[in-house]
Amino acid sequence: MTTLVVCIDRGSPAAAACPVVGRDAVESLITQTGVVDPEDSRVNCLLEGLAVADELEAEGSSPVLAVVGGGSDSVGSDREIASQIDDLVAEHDPDSAVVVVDSADDERLVPIIESRVRVDAVDRVVVRQARDIESTYYLLKQFLADEELRKTVLVPVGIIMLAFPLLLVVTSLTIAVGAIAAAIGVFLIYKGLGIDTYLSRLPGQTREALYSGQVSLVTYVVATGLSLVGIFAGVLGVSAVDDISPFLLANRFAFASVPWLTGAALAASLGRLLDELIQQEGVRSAYVNLPFGAVAVGLVVRGFSAYFLEVGGVFEPFNVRPTDLGVVQVQGFTLDAGTRLALxxxxxxxxxxxxxxxxxxxxxxxxxDELVE
Known part of the structure; x- marks a missing residue:
């Protein structure tokens, strides 16, 4: 069984003498290449070819060691290598081939050899000192070949590199760094929470909701409007007080906005519940329980915010005025903060x-079963 051991040597001055066939000729080429440039990785490629030939010979095969190559990295060089392979196949009629390469560029020539003779193995030689660099090269090559990764990583990095010097021109270094850090944080949250996926599906879901006549589409719009009103009410509530701690400001915002936000959650959940009732024969208990849960959470949050604001001196104690309903008479009294929170x-x-x-x-x-769930 004849096996052709092919070492690809492209781009070196010695490639002009290719093909080089036979052990003695290859050893002479190794000496010449090593003397000219001892750091050339082609020396390791040729030595690996000798090692592969010895290994095949020890296994009982009849190896034919050859070096093929071209003068440059071009189409003409590849055609020269193809012609050399044709000559070697016509002369030695090998049953199979083993290709030895020392770079990713040379490995691209394997299909040319494979089209002329069966290739049993490809041996890529990596110099030990350069193994990390070679591995990094392959990782970068795979990374650049992935379009999704390029858009996710390279585009934001490019935008940051363009925006940073522009921000330095119009503002200080601290503000520029802070703005860039905030933009990176927003982008990470945007990708981490899958907001991009949700936004890409939103037009289709909206179109489907319009065509199918879903009630939730209207209630979602109502919920959005109520949420905006709640945020606006919270901002007005915060602006109405001065000289209090950030914690009390947050509770003042919550106290003013929670009723509107609760209404928004109630509208959205009721719309989803109506869709379930219309489209299906039955309805899952979670959708029925959701409106009650929204109201309950809103009451608890408002109670806690009112408690902190009253204890902090922002609100006065809650007074119940005397009420005369004829049969029932209620005397006026004051609820302390703890009792009000408990209620x-x-x-x-x-x-x-x-x-x-x-x-x-x-x-x-x-x-x-419902409580367990």
Whole structure:
């Protein structure tokens, strides 16, 4: 069995004498190449070819060691190598071939050889000192070949490199670094939470909702409007007070915005519930329980924010005025902050329990199963 051991030597001055055939001729070429440039990786490629030929000979094969090459990295050089392979195949009629290369560029020539003789193996020689560099090269090559990774990494890095010097021209270094860091943070959150995927699906979902007549489309718009109103109300509530701690400012914002945000959550959940009732014969208990949960959470959050604001001196204690209903008379009294918070928490718990009970009734499940879920 004759095996052609081919070492590819492209781009070196010695490549003009190719093909070089036979062990003695290859050893002479190794000496010449090593004397001219001892650091040339082609020396290692040729030595690997000798080692492969010895290994095949020890296994009982009849190896034919040859070096093929061209003078430059061009189409003409590749055609020269193809012609040399044709001559070697016509002269020695090998049953198979083993290709020895020392770079990724040379490895691109393997299909040319494979089209003329069966290639059993490709031996890529990596110099030990350059192994990390070679591995990094292959990783970068794979990275640049992936279009999605290029868009995700290279485009943001390019934008940052363009924006940073422009920011330095118009502002200080601190503001420029802070703006770049904030932009990177927003981008990471944007990709990490999958917002890009959601936004890409949003037009199709909106179109489907319009065509199918889903009630939730309208309620989502209402919820968005109520959310904006809640944020605006929170900002107005914060601007109405001065000289308080950031913690109390946050609670003032929550106190003013929670009713509107709760209404937004209630509108969205009711729309989703109506869609479930219209499109399906039954409805899952989670959708029934969601409106009650939104109201319960809103009550608890508002109770806690009111408690902190009253203890912090922003609000006055809550006073109940005297009321005369004829048969029933209520004397005026003052609720302290703790009692008021307890009432809000109790109301939230009661509403959530009512939601669980309604959900079990609608979905025809046991309340124990609903509480476990």
């Amino acid at each position: 809000f928490i109790l109301a939230g718990i009661l509403i959530s329990l009512v939601g669980v009970r309604v959900a079990t009734y609608v979905s025809h499940t046991d309340i124990e």
